[in-house]
Amino acid sequence: MDNNGYNNYGNQGGYQGGMPNGNYGYNGGVPQQNAGSGFAITSLVCGILSILCCYCTLGVTVIPAIMAIIFGIVAQKKGQSKGLSIAGIITGVIGLLLSLGMIIYIVFVGGVAFLESFSQYM
Secondary structure, three states: OOOOOEOOOOOEOOOOOOOHHHOOOOOOOOOOOOOOOHHHHHHHHHHHHHHHOOOOOOOOOHHHHHHHHHHHHHHHHHOOOHHHHHHHHHHHHHHHHHHHHHHHHHHHHHHHHHHHHHHHOO
C-alpha cells in the first residue's frame, strides 16, 4: 500500500483484485495426476476370468489367477483402489483354488480310468 491507503491495484483496503504476486493460478509445474487404478482393475479382471474359465480350460487358468494375486499386491503397494485390489486378490485366490481342484480331479479321475482300462487287459 502506498501512503494514501491504496494498494498497487488501485483498490482500498486488503482486497488486491487478483492472486498475490501476479500468480493467476499457474504454478509453473506439471499438473498433478491422480493415481490410476490400472493394476487393481487388471487384478479384478484376471481374478474373474480365472473363476469363470476354470472348468473349461483344464488348468490353464492358474496363470490368470496368479496374475490377479500379483497385480492385486502391486496395486496395494502403489496405493491404488483398495477395494478393487482386495477383490482382485480374493477372486485370484478363489480362481487358483478352483483351478488346482480341477487339475487334481482330472488327474485322479484320469488315473482311475487308466488303471481300470489297464486292468482289463491284464
